[in-house]
Amino acid sequence: MSAPDAGPVPASPAPPLAGVLAVVGVGLIGGSFAAAMRQAGAAGTILGAGRQPQTLARAQRLGLIDEAVTLEEAASRADLILLSVPVGATGAVLARMAPHLRSGTLLTDAGSTKADVARAARQALGDRIAQFIPGHPIAGAEATGPEAARNDLYQGRTVVLTPLPENRESDRLLLRRAWEACGAHVVSMQPEAHDAALASVSHMPHFLASVFMGQVAAATDSGQRMALAGTGFRDFTRIAAGSPEMWRDVFLANRKAVLDELAEFREALDRAEQSLRDEDGQSLYDFLERAALARRFWGSRSRL
Amino acid sequence: MSAPDAGPVPASPAPPLAGVLAVVGVGLIGGSFAAAMRQAGAAGTILGAGRQPQTLARAQRLGLIDEAVTLEEAASRADLILLSVPVGATGAVLARMAPHLRSGTLLTDAGSTKADVARAARQALGDRIAQFIPGHPIAGAEATGPEAARNDLYQGRTVVLTPLPENRESDRLLLRRAWEACGAHVVSMQPEAHDAALASVSHMPHFLASVFMGQVAAATDSGQRMALAGTGFRDFTRIAAGSPEMWRDVFLANRKAVLDELAEFREALDRAEQSLRDEDGQSLYDFLERAALARRFWGSRSRL
Numbered sequence: 388m389s390a391p392d393a394g395p396v397p398a399s400p401a402p403p404l405a406g407v408l409a410v411v412g413v414g415l416i417g418g419s420f421a422a423a424m425r426q427a428g429a430a431g432t433i434l435g436a437g438r439q440p441q442t443l444a445r446a447q448r449l450g451l452i453d454e455a456v457t458l459e460e461a462a463s464r465a466d467l468i469l470l471s472v473p474v475g476a477t478g479a480v481l482a483r484m485a486p487h488l489r490s491g492t493l494l495t496d497a498g499s500t501k502a503d504v505a506r507a508a509r510q511a512l513g514d515r516i517a518q519f520i521p522g523h524p525i526a527g528a529e530a531t532g533p534e535a536a537r538n539d540l541y542q543g544r545t546v547v548l549t550p551l552p553e554n555r556e557s558d559r560l561l562l563r564r565a566w567e568a569c570g571a572h573v574v575s576m577q578p579e580a581h582d583a584a585l586a587s588v589s590h591m592p593h594f595l596a597s598v599f600m601g602q603v604a605a606a607t608d609s610g611q612r613m614a615l616a617g618t619g620f621r622d623f624t625r626i627a628a629g630s631p632e633m634w635r636d637v638f639l640a641n642r643k644a645v646l647d648e649l650a651e652f653r654e655a656l657d658r659a660e661q662s663l664r665d666e667d668g669q670s671l672y673d674f675l676e677r678a679a680l681a682r683r684f685w686g687s688r689s690r691l
Numbered sequence: 692m693s694a695p696d697a698g699p700v701p702a703s704p705a706p707p708l709a710g711v712l713a714v715v716g717v718g719l720i721g722g723s724f725a726a727a728m729r730q731a732g733a734a735g736t737i738l739g740a741g742r743q744p745q746t747l748a749r750a751q752r753l754g755l756i757d758e759a760v761t762l763e764e765a766a767s768r769a770d771l772i773l774l775s776v777p778v779g780a781t782g783a784v785l786a787r788m789a790p791h792l793r794s795g796t797l798l799t800d801a802g803s804t805k806a807d808v809a810r811a812a813r814q815a816l817g818d819r820i821a822q823f824i825p826g827h828p829i830a831g832a833e834a835t836g837p838e839a840a841r842n843d844l845y846q847g848r849t850v851v852l853t854p855l856p857e858n859r860e861s862d863r864l865l866l867r868r869a870w871e872a873c874g875a876h877v878v879s880m881q882p883e884a885h886d887a888a889l890a891s892v893s894h895m896p897h898f899l900a901s902v903f904m905g906q907v908a909a910a911t912d913s914g915q916r917m918a919l920a921g922t923g924f925r926d927f928t929r930i931a932a933g934s935p936e937m938w939r940d941v942f943l944a945n946r947k948a949v950l951d952e953l954a955e956f957r958e959a960l961d962r963a964e965q966s967l968r969d970e971d972g973q974s975l976y977d978f979l980e981r982a983a984l985a986r987r988f989w990g991s992r993s994r995l
Contacts, residue, residue, distance in 0.1 A: 427912040543863040545919060546881045565873060578916070586921040587907055591828055592927035594963065595899060597982035602959040602983035611884070613989050616892040617829040621995045623896035628986040631979035636968055638975055648906075649964055655906040659898065659952055663942055671942055675935035678901035681908035682932040685917050 391439060394624075395403050402431075406567050407466035409434040409482060411458065413446035414496045416524065417471030418536025421451045423569035425563045426538040436461040439474075446533040462487035467565065474498035475636035478507030481519070485512050493558050499585060499633075500640040501549040501578035517553040520562050522546060523577060523585070524571060540568035543690050551580040586644035591635055591652065594645065600627040702933060705931065706735075706871050713738040713763065713769035715784060717750035720801045721775030721829065722840025725755045727974060730842040740765040741776075744960035750837040766791035769923030771799075771869065778802035779940035785823070789816050797862050798823045803937075805853040807944040821857035824866050825882060827889070835934060846874035847994050853882040866877060866936035890948035895956065897930050897938055904931040 408430035410417040417435075424430040435452030445457035451552050460483035461468060470479055477496060488494075494512075498504045501521045508519045526544040546566045563573045603609055613620075631632050638645055662670040693941055714721040722738075739747050739756030747759035753803050764773060766788035776788035781800060784949040792798075798816075802808045805825045812823045830848040850870040867877045907913055918925075943951055966974040 396834055410949050481872045584916045584919045587916045588924045592923050597979055598959045598963050600982040602956050608703050612891045615888045618995055619896050619930040620892045622929050624986050626923045628984045631976050631983050634979050635972055635976045652906050655902045659902050668939055672935050672939045675938050678931045679906040679935050682904050682928050691922055
């Protein structure tokens with residue numbers, strides 16, 4: 388019984404976006420999502436699943452997850468599931484989870500390619516495909532493992548969602564809100580457009596940095612060379628330290644778009660090399676100036 | 692008259708390594724040398740010379756130099772002179788200074804290539820060549836101008852000296868001490884060995900980053916691509932923002948070594964691309980793993 392002159396009944400806190408959140412693969416990306424969702428009060432219980440029991444135990448000790456569970460338990464208990472696994476493993480993980488999923492559960496992923504992930508999800512989930520929204524948080528670091536997870540990793544970063552025609556509007560909105568709760572800026576696009584853009588600005592830098600690093604390391608005098616390497620070398624090659632497994636999967640998954648970019652890069656390389664061969668200072672200057680202006684313009688607008 | 696029971700006469704402070712230091716080109720590199728030498732008490736008066744009166748005025752306001760002077764005055768007054776000018780300008784600057792140099796004055800430079808600088812110095816200085824010791828501080832940043840100068844830029848960094856047979860041992864020692872006073876680690880090597888190593892670990896990254904940046908910027912959808920660029924892109928392309936004039940000179944000066952490295956890089960690129968074309972996951976993995984291990988090993992040993 389409430390007295391008529393009492394103030395307004397205090398609103399009970401809004402329920403979390405995900406009563407039960409499950410993260411498959413609790414490394415940098417998955418662990419940071421768990422930490423950011425918890426920090427925002429956007430997740431109730433957080434479950435962790437993955438291949439390595441030791442990794443799950445470390446994630447639990449770090450407070451990233453409340454419980455380590457199997458893929459099947461994650462599927463049957465969670466309201467929202469983020470897959471953070473090498474893109475080549477997406478289909479197999481979803482196939483194991485599919486029979487245990489509740490109809491209200493929403494799944495997404497964090498893979499660096501999206502067309503192949505959408506295909507693999509369709510095959511694994513069949514008529515449950517509406518429950519899966521492909522996604523890609525554009526954030527990362529050379530550090531890996533749950534120890535590298537940070538609740539601010541997604542602050543100010545872009546997350547691309549590539550919704551499928553079958554997805555429900557309410558689910559798209561929920562997923563957008565979840566990423567926004569982590570501090571991210573969310574954009575939507577077609578999977579193929581995502582893959583073409585990322586082939587250019589993410590996969591190509593990794594490919595080229597790795598080719599270059601391998602070439603330097605294979606030189607007979609690599610020790611002397613690398614003793615004279617400075618901060619330019621350090622930054623240019625930083626990404627080459629990344630996970631070979633993850634990146635092999637990315638290149639295979641986005642092979643066609645990366646090969647297209649490589650062809651374009653080779654044309655530009657041919658022109659620049661010809662200018663150098665010809666000792667054509669003006670043409671070299673023009674090429675370097677275009678690149679410098681483009682990079683400075685990008686740097687002045689980027690939030691990174 | 693000193694009383695026999697007085698303590699030892701206090702030693703007067705050691706005179707600075709360079710009573711009068713002159714820096715030609717008071718930007719990031721020259722300005723930081725001036726600031727570090729002053730901070731270490733290794734320079735008395737510091738003179739600045741260069742093409743742009745405004746830059747010299749800013750350097751003086753910032754306290755990097757005590758006086759802005761002409762090249763001729765710098766030559767006639769300084770004990771130690773650092774040239775920090777595009778390598779292509781070294782010969783012309785030395786030729787203007789040569790008639791005014793005192794016999795005790797020591798000159799050095801900060802250019803990114805050394806064989807061509809040694810040749811230009813020989814031509815410009817003639818029988819005064821013993822007074823010039825080529826050098827290269829391996830430090831820098833995308834920032835330019837006197838405002839970017841820092842007295843700790845050389846702390847823990849490597850400075851390569853490529854002494855000429857004519858240089859006096861006492862001058863080599865003085866120059867080594869000056870750089871060490873700035874916090875640098877000094878190594879000596881042949882100009883050609885320096886240029887080959889730097890072609891690999893410095894000039895190639897700049898060339899490749901610039902080709903890549905130009906290729907992305909030239910794409911019809913470059914805006915969309917670059918909106919999705921992350922920290923990998925940021926670091927991989929950072930150096931492409933550098934001075935087109937300086938880098939044109941570097942590439943022309945070290946043309947042969949850079950072309951040799953480009954040929955090696957193309958071979959490595961061909962192999963990696965073929966693995967991708969063939970969808971050869973094992974070979975891709977091996978290539979990525981070699982690069983990752985090499986980069987992680989370098990990172991674990993580098994002071995950068």
